[in-house]
Amino acid sequence: MAISPKLLNEGENVVVSTRTHPKALLLPILALVLFLALGVAVQQLIDEQVVTLIGWVVAGLGILRFAVWPVLDWLTSYYTFTDRRLITRTGVLTRRGHDIPLSRVSDIEIELHLIDRVLGCGTLVISDASTHGRVVLPDIPKVEETKRRVHLLLHDQATEATARDEGI
Secondary structure, X not given: OOOOHHHOOOOOOEEEEEOOOHXXXXXXXXXXXXXXXXXXXXHHHOOOHHHHHHHHHXXXXXXXXXXXXXXXXXXXXXXXXXXXXXXXXXXXXOOEEEEEEHHHEEEEEEEOOHHHHHHOEEEEEEEEOOOOOEEEEEXXXXXXXXXXXXXXXXXXXXXXXXXXHHHO
């Protein structure tokens, strides 16, 4: 899950790097089981070779779309906080990214649903001073610890800015 060093500026250090909690894989695993069960059921209940082949093709396409694709998406998506910015990268074929300088972060929220609390994850919502307004990072593992570490980064930046202003 390491971020590519090409994305980091000189002297920039990674503080937190994570991807979505593995709970995001529960539905793809369920889809895999259901489509395999569909293929087996068609093969066992219908004794016609063409229908069985069609059943397995449908099951295979369903597995690719609802099991394999979400796993690939999970594997290729990550969120990284450096000592200067938030970097997000998502997508398998089309990569999408969002970089927010920490100096523009105005608020950090967390959302913890019942299942999130049990699994130790939650949603981190970063509000910034841009026109986009906020970035939602769903199912972050150890979200409260991540929020605390980002707050420390923001505090350090605010302290450095105050020291620079007083030195002027």
